[in-house]
Amino acid sequence: MDIKKITTLGALKKSGYTSKSVKEEIRANLIRSIKNREEPFTGILGYEDTVIPDTERALLSRHNILFLGLRGQAKTRMARQMVDLLDEYIPVVAGSEVNDDPLQPLSRFARDLVAEYGDETPVQWLHRSERYGEKLATPDVSVADLIGDIDPIKAANLKLSFADEKVIHYGIIPRSNRGIFVINELPDLQARIQVALFNILQEGDIQIRGFKLRMPLDILFVFTANPEDYTNRGSIVTPLKDRIESQILTHYPKTIETSLAITEQEASITPAQQELVTVSDLVKRLIEQVAFEARSNEYVDKKSGVSARLTIAAFENAVSSAERRAIIHNEQQTQVWISDLSGIIPAITGKIELVYEGEQEGPYQVAVNLLDKAIRSQFVQYFPNPELLKKKRNTGKRSQQEKEPENPYKSVTRWFDAGNHLDLLMDMKDDDKIAALYQVDGLFGIVKKFYPHANEKENALLMELVLHGLAAYSMVSKKVIDGRIEFKDLMGSMMNLGAFSAHDDEHSDQDEEDDFQ
Template sequence: MIKIREQIRDIIINNYIKEGKDPFDSIIGQENAKRQILSSLISGRNILIIGPPGTGKTTLAKNIAKLLPEIDFPEGIPLWAYEEFPFVSEEYRKKWREGPFIKIRGEDRFIRIQGSYDLSVEDLIGDIDPSKALKYGIHSLESFIPGKIFRAHHGVLFFDEINRAPPKVQNSLLELLEEKKITIGTYEFQIPLDIIFIATMNPESYYGTEKISDVLLDRFDIINLDYPKDIEEEKKIILKYGKSLDVNFPEKLLELTIEFIQKLRKDDKLERKPSVRSTIGIYEKAQALAIIDKKENVEIQHIFESLLSILPHRIRLKPSYKMEINEEEYVKNQWNSFIIGKDFRS
């Protein structure tokens, strides 16, 4: 089977670049980031996407998986139990030779690992179950409990918020990133893996993150994402991904809402800024409130109500300002100051 990195390279070049198409057309904006990701995929390199929450990191990674071609896989065999796997039994190897086979799409070979402080190396790699090893043998498929890394074979391994994983877990990835192989526990043999590795992380200033070692960073191409560059770009994202309910959201009010959110992102009092998910949430909730009030149009009070529900827990004031005010009062004050002199009539 052709290596997955070679497949994605050929698909990008032949199906998109030569045809002048955007393989990530579901992502609005972020043109430089998309260009850098394409160059990393073509050259077969590991990718680390850095950006605040809600900037499209996960969406980009899922888009890459959708580019992958379908593969033929023996029916009834777990996806991680590929033919070259050392624990695969002769019965399974026979299925690999004779079938029957089923088609597996690229998006079904997208495996996500969520970084967290309690993530263990065994969660990623897997381990041998001692009781089953006594019954079936140490090299039997039944004795092995696979981690998520093996489930991504012939697909995309997406490690979300890698800098929330403890250092021991981060270090366990070095062999995979450098050699495309994994050693299980204390066993000496290495198991080859055919994957595209994509990781994301929030900026290191975010709460609950661990520092990424220079040795690990050296295995990645770093791609930076940021918030939408202007009101028009963010409006396109909201209208594409936000739910439109049975009520009108006046364009002027929508632009006013986006302008307010973008103003907050520039405020140096905040250490955590409102994401695009916040704007989408306000867009959806304001419509719902208008429906409750039996209004045909979203009105300014619906936006204000939505702000107080959506924003306070999605932003964080810097410690030096928390002594003076909490996040809810901050949102109220900022909004009241912002709308002074604004024409928000339809």
């Protein structure tokens, strides 16, 4: 039977429709989903064994929920996807502001309508997409916004006194009756506003300007909060927190693989970009590693968190950096080079909050350091750890049978020690960059030894990684100067720096002598 053909209360009764609460509705549909091995929360990655099972248990228990976690942890997305667990359509009294159930009307409007028309009371069907309400908690949110107030214009138009219940203008919570209502960043809500939610959660009473209305609203409440907001901007008042039955802790991706999947799912890359630019798994992992480094970095405020949006924006920037370079040189195909990752710096600086020491260092320098640390961390996943080679070389005397471990980087460092240097321009043509990389003695040999089946582009990218990795492990010098990356020998750079400092000291001494005279 087509439910939309049911347009009156009498027809609804004859159909055998039975009312059930929104929490019972979600519970029944979730049970069906679990039995059918369906995924009620699609596109939520990394929560399969943690947050999603906790949420399902809370919904089966018919609980209101508080998602507690740092920014960018899919708290609101989890709440929005609960809509899919609602029935596709439910009947409501036509014209009702609060989605009155025709069989159990709550508002004065609906009760009067049913009393007047009986079985001929008009019925409408409400889609589940319209049964979701959301409010971002800000200090200026009022009780009238959430619950309601007297509407003097309505009173004047209907020629009613302010004592008549029909003059009430309902807020967003009553209008979300028989649905899901979400308050984001709950601690930002003023304490007196939070107190107004007590009775709604527990007793179902709402009070508007002296009207004591017994309206047992049928709502699944979902709240989100940052745990550090309790001290930064406000707190969840204890009685309200006590009335929220399930508190679920969210978290950031625990593995690079999960983080990679999230970025690939969420990043907005155009078909034209996909055709022009290829992104290797190596570069993708470097970008994800930046977020992991940031979450444990001493300069980054851990209380604020590092959102998954950092890697999504960084990935888009990296692709755009390569695209821009290809457009400049009219290239038909290119790849994201490690030097292109300098283009992700704006995505990093905009997504991290710094502690005092970080502010002193400066957001740009912190972002550069995070990128260098990401290269250092990922480099050892592809090539031998230079630190281990240093340690083995310094362990003292060896027996005659024990050979000194082979250092695969020796020929590269020797090339730089001989006074050679390599400049890689940020906007260099691919062919020019490949030719430049092959100038470094032994660089291709290292890559060929560990990756004998790599193609030309892969070889060149791995060669570039070796240079950046050796710089990250202080075996060669790397400087970013005016749109180019300069690689030189480490000792020569240090000596030049020392000579420069000595030169400065000499001038300083002369200046002091001149001042004295």
